[in-house]
Amino acid sequence: MFTPQGPTLPELIVQALSSVERGYDLLAPKFDHTPFRTPDRFLDATRDALAPLGPFAAGLDVCCGTGAGVGVLRGLCTQRITGVDFSAGMLREAAARFGGGPGPEPGWVRADARDLPFREEFDLAVSFGAFGHFLPSERPELFASIHRSLRPGGLLAFPLGAPPSPRTPLHWMLRGFDAVMRVRNLVRRPAFVMYYRTWPLGPVRADLVRAGFTVELLPLEAFGRRPDGSPHWRLVLARRAA
Numbered sequence: 001m002f003t004p005q006g007p008t009l010p011e012l013i014v015q016a017l018s019s020v021e022r023g024y025d026l027l028a029p030k031f032d033h034t035p036f037r038t039p040d041r042f043l044d045a046t047r048d049a050l051a052p053l054g055p056f057a058a059g060l061d062v063c064c065g066t067g068a069g070v071g072v073l074r075g076l077c078t079q080r081i082t083g084v085d086f087s088a089g090m091l092r093e094a095a096a097r098f099g100g101g102p103g104p105e106p107g108w109v110r111a112d113a114r115d116l117p118f119r120e121e122f123d124l125a126v127s128f129g130a131f132g133h134f135l136p137s138e139r140p141e142l143f144a145s146i147h148r149s150l151r152p153g154g155l156l157a158f159p160l161g162a163p164p165s166p167r168t169p170l171h172w173m174l175r176g177f178d179a180v181m182r183v184r185n186l187v188r189r190p191a192f193v194m195y196y197r198t199w200p201l202g203p204v205r206a207d208l209v210r211a212g213f214t215v216e217l218l219p220l221e222a223f224g225r226r227p228d229g230s231p232h233w234r235l236v237l238a239r240r241a242a
């Protein structure tokens with residue numbers, strides 16, 4: 001799962017015992033060698049699905065980390081690209097990777113996604129691999145913050161996976177991970193909020209609608225379909241009213 005350039009087990013343990021922000025500061029230099037960086041096939045599928053809806057003038061990558069989503073925005077946005085994250089370490093790594101290159105030069109902003117310092121500035125916001133860091137009770141604050149950052153008519157897009165069947169090892173692995181995190185957060189402060197099973201489609205969609213978005217779902221066909229015919233992965237398209 002981890003390459004030799006990735007973090008060692010002791011490093012991962014120290015990171016997991018820190019706060020989310022501090023944990024990512026520590027992990028940042030090796031983050032791209034971990035499975036936590038969103039794999040390119042998700043980025044490519046998202047870019048391909050969004051391309052017919054663009055081009056967009058200004059794009060925001062929420063919880064950008066080392067800039068996985070910024071690469072997607074580069075192919076879709078013509079004027080301005082911004083990555084926002086609360087880990088200074090991750091932003092440093094992102095800035096080092098994205099100097100020069102095609103499209104608008106990305107800007108990097110350190111801020112909490114639940115309280116973004118933007119007002120009606122972006123036409124497109126994307127986010128990858130980070131929503132497990134937000135408890136269900138934090139979704140209204142998070143979605144309101146992104147909604148405020150978008151211009152009227154602006155679009156929030158993020159991939160969302162269907163829960164794996166209880167008959168698969170992945171289901172039990174994710175359940176086990178979440179259980180360990182819950183115990184860790186009961187006995188240790190600051191909490192490290194990261195859960196895999198707290199963002200089911202129904203409640204996420206309802207929270208988006210409550211925040212003022214209209215929601216559409218696009219199947220990401222590159223990831224195939226489940227035995228019942230539903231897609232393994234969807235792109236959630238949440239639009240702020242024009």
Ligand SMILES: C[S@@+](CC[C@H](N)C(=O)[O-])C[C@H]1O[C@@H](n2cnc3c(N)ncnc32)[C@H](O)[C@@H]1O
Binds near residue numbers: 021128133
């Ligand atoms: C698993 S990484 C994903 C990074 C990148 N989006 C990717 O797909 O590779 C999660 C990122 O979310 C950031 N993050 C978590 N909670 C945050 C918050 N409340 N505000 C801003 N950034 C946050 C972390 O610092 C980290 O960089």
